[in-house]
Amino acid sequence: MNKKVYADHSATTYVKKSVIEEMLPYLDVKYGNSSSNYSLGKESSIALEKARKILAKSINAKEEEIYFTSGGTESDNLAIKGIARANKYKGNHIITTKIEHLAVLESVKALEKEGFVITYLDVDKNGRIDIKDLKNKITDKTILISIMYANNEIGTIQDIEKIGELAKNRGIAFHTDAVQAMPFLKIDVEKQNIDSLSISSHKLYGPKGIGMLYVRKNINFIRIQDGGHQEKNKRAGTENVPAIVGFAKAVELLEENKDEVSKNVLSLREYFLDRILKETDNVVLNGDRENRLPGNINIQIKGILASDMLLKLDLKDIYVSAGSACNSKL
Numbered sequence: 001m002n003k004k005v006y007a008d009h010s011a012t013t014y015v016k017k018s019v020i021e022e023m024l025p026y027l028d029v030k031y032g033n034s035s036s037n038y039s040l041g042k043e044s045s046i047a048l049e050k051a052r053k054i055l056a057k058s059i060n061a062k063e064e065e066i067y068f069t070s071g072g073t074e075s076d077n078l079a080i081k082g083i084a085r086a087n088k089y090k091g092n093h094i095i096t097t098k099i100e101h102l103a104v105l106e107s108v109k110a111l112e113k114e115g116f117v118i119t120y121l122d123v124d125k126n127g128r129i130d131i132k133d134l135k136n137k138i139t140d141k142t143i144l145i146s147i148m149y150a151n152n153e154i155g156t157i158q159d160i161e162k163i164g165e166l167a168k169n170r171g172i173a174f175h176t177d178a179v180q181a182m183p184f185l186k187i188d189v190e191k192q193n194i195d196s197l198s199i200s201s202h203k204l205y206g207p208k209g210i211g212m213l214y215v216r217k218n219i220n221f222i223r224i225q226d227g228g229h230q231e232k233n234k235r236a237g238t239e240n241v242p243a244i245v246g247f248a249k250a251v252e253l254l255e256e257n258k259d260e261v262s263k264n265v266l267s268l269r270e271y272f273l274d275r276i277l278k279e280t281d282n283v284v285l286n287g288d289r290e291n292r293l294p295g296n297i298n299i300q301i302k303g304i305l306a307s308d309m310l311l312k313l314d315l316k317d318i319y320v321s322a323g324s325a326c327n328s329k330l
C-alpha cells in the first residue's frame with residue numbers, strides 16, 4: 001500500500017491530538033451552556049473567555065473585539081453585510097477584488113440587491129492588486145474595502161499594511177479575509193491598520209465549523225442573523241464551546257512556532273518547485289513566487305487535463321486539488 005500524501009492543507013487540515021484532548025471535557029462533563037448562570041454554565045463561559053483572550057492576543061486585538069462564528073464563511077458574511085448595512089447612511093460604495101473567496105463575492109453580490117455599488121479590482125498576472133488603482137477607485141461614498149490577505153488558490157499575498165494605511169487615511173473600514181494567511185503569516189491588526197478580519201479554525205489543525213471575526217471597537221456593524229443576545233448581541237446562537245476551546249488550543253500551538261514552521265514549509269516548497277520546473281517539461285507556476293504563502297504551489301502542466309492528473313495522483317494516494325474545494329460541487 002502507498003503511503004498517503006495529503007497535500008491540500010488549503011482545503012482543510014486534520015485536528016491535532018492535543019486539540020482533541022482539550023475539547024473532550026467540554027463535550028461530556030463540562031457541557032453547560034455558556035449563557036447559563038449556574039456553575040456548570042459558568043465553567044463554559046470561563047473557557048469561552050479564556051479562548052477569546054488567546055485568539056485576541058494572536059492578532060494583537062482586544063478581547064471585546066473578537067466574535068465567535070461558524071467559520072470563515074460566516075465571518076466574511078457578518079463583516080461585510082454587518083459593516084455595510086450599519087454604515088449605509090454614510091455611503092453605498094464597497095471595493096473588493098475579483099479574486100476573493102466566494103464568501104466575500106457572494107456577500108457583496110447580495111448587497112448589490114440592497115442598493116450597494118460594488119467595485120471589483122483587477123489583479124495583475126501574479127494576482128496582486130495595484131494600490132494606485134485602489135486609490136483611484138475610492139469615492140466619497142466608499143464605506144468598506146474588503147481585500148483578502150492571501151489567496152486560497154494561487155497563494156498570492158497582498159500588501160495589507162499599505163491597504164490598511166490607505167483605508168485609515170480615508171476614514172474607510174478595511175476588512176480582510178485572513179483564513180489562508182493566519183496559518184503562516186504574522187498578523188497585527190494595530191500595525192497593519194486592519195478594522196475587521198476573518199479566521200477559520202479548520203485551516204490550522206483545529207476543528208471544522210468554528211471561526212472568529214475581529215471587528216475594531218470603533219467600527220459600527222450590525223448582526224445578520226436573528227435570535228439570542230450571544231456575542232455582545234452581534235451573533236445569535238449558543239456558542240460552540242468545545243470547538244472554540246479546540247480552536248484556541250490550535251492557535252496557541254500555531255503561535256508557538258509559526259515563523260519556524262513557515263520557514264521550513266517554504267524551503268520544502270522551493271525545493272519542490274526548483275525540481276519540478278527544472279526536470280519537467282511544460283510546467284508553469286501560476287501566481288507570484290515571492291509574495292506567496294509558504295505552503296502554496298499552483299502549477300499548470302500543459303497538455304494534461306487537471307481532472308485526469310488528479311485522478312492519477314489519487315490512485316497513488318496523493319491528494320491535491322485543482323482549485324478551491326468550495327467550488328468543486330458546482
Ligand code: PLP
Binds near residue numbers: 070073101180200209
Ligand atoms: N475564505 C478563504 C480564503 C478560504 O480559503 C475559506 C475556506 O476555504 C473560507 C473563507 C471559508 O472558510 P470556512 O470553510 O471556515 O467557511
